[in-house]
Amino acid sequence: MTSAIDARARHAAPRLTARWLAALVTVLAAAPAGCATSAGTSGGPAARPPVIMARQLPVVGTVLVNGWGYALYMFVPDARHRVTCTGGCAAAWPPVMLPAGSAPKAGPGARAALLGSDPDPSGGRVVTYRGWPLYTYAGDAWPGHATGQGLNLDGGRWYVVRPSGTPVESAP
Numbered sequence: 578m579t580s581a582i583d584a585r586a587r588h589a590a591p592r593l594t595a596r597w598l599a600a601l602v603t604v605l606a607a608a609p610a611g612c613a614t615s616a617g618t619s620g621g622p623a624a625r626p627p628v629i630m631a632r633q634l635p636v637v638g639t640v641l642v643n644g645w646g647y648a649l650y651m652f653v654p655d656a657r658h659r660v661t662c663t664g665g666c667a668a669a670w671p672p673v674m675l676p677a678g679s680a681p682k683a684g685p686g687a688r689a690a691l692l693g694s695d696p697d698p699s700g701g702r703v704v705t706y707r708g709w710p711l712y713t714y715a716g717d718a719w720p721g722h723a724t725g726q727g728l729n730l731d732g733g734r735w736y737v738v739r740p741s742g743t744p745v746e747s748a749p
Contacts, residue, residue: 631686
């Protein structure tokens, strides 16, 4: 014999799944152009340039994010204009890749004049901001996270970047 609670749970589960699916479709439909992955786009004929914008995040303040809202980081050893995070480092800190023949796009709060790109030793080009190659962090579980802020990993410090192009050098 089933209880009334079991019956309600079986009835509620499909609604929760349908609600979750509807929310996911809404988020994907509203995503800005150039947001194929958290690290930018992977190239190809339909690839769009990544969008770099500013967003207020807890603890760190207003910083750069990609079109999905994930925090963007700079790596001190890159010393501006030189991508040094490759291989295993790039697996944990995916660079924001630029599709061939395109330019990065400035969204709200970002300055188009500070956007550029540098060659990636692994191939392709990485989006830069005020000369710093930009990366996401695999440890950021959702948009708005900045768990990589101030970490000393893979040979150097990682910092989120202000819209001015300067790093936020304080740890959370």
